[in-house]
Amino acid sequence: MKFHPLELDGAFIIEPEPVVDERGMFARNFCVREFAARGLDSRIAQCNTSYNRRRGTLRGMHYQVAPFEETKLVQCIGGAIYDVIVDLRPDSATRLQWVAADLSAGNRRMLYVPAGFAHGFQTLTDDAEVFYQISAYYSPGLRWNDDAFAIRWPLADPIISDKDRSYSDFVP
Secondary structure, eight states, X not given: OEEEXXXXXXXXXXXXXXXXXXXXXXXXOOOHHHHHHTTOXXXXXXXXXXXXXXXXXXXXXXXXXXXSOOOEEEEEEESEEEEEEEEOOXXXXXXXXXXXXXXXXXXXXXXXXXXXXXXXXXXXXXXXXXXXXXXXXXXXXXXXXXXXXXXXXSXXXXXXXXXXXXXXOOOO
């Protein structure tokens, strides 16, 4: 696996290194040793799949406060998504900054989301499917269009659940 650090400290794009032969392809998507060698959290409390029928579907921003903080490893396994993380760590030099990554079944890249970050995504295709490995159990999130983050989502008029729409604003 190749680990590419992002502008927000502790966040990475991870690329599997496929081995290709006449049968197809094999790649490792997770390895406790490789994560530990970089000081990354490798605990897994849940693995979840999100299937999204329509392009423009938005999920997030999901964020857990202490003691429910979580680390995520996110991979798009069908279609494509615009994946966004926001640094909400109180003592971070990049607090309230965000980055986005295009994840797709075609590029097989993953996003490592450290504890203390909010996470969400918007689907860029119909039939987008996302697989998450998560270090803690679910707790409610923050509003996807909170002015404190000023995220520029790629598609207007997102399809969003009432639950995600009802999340509160971030309070520093």
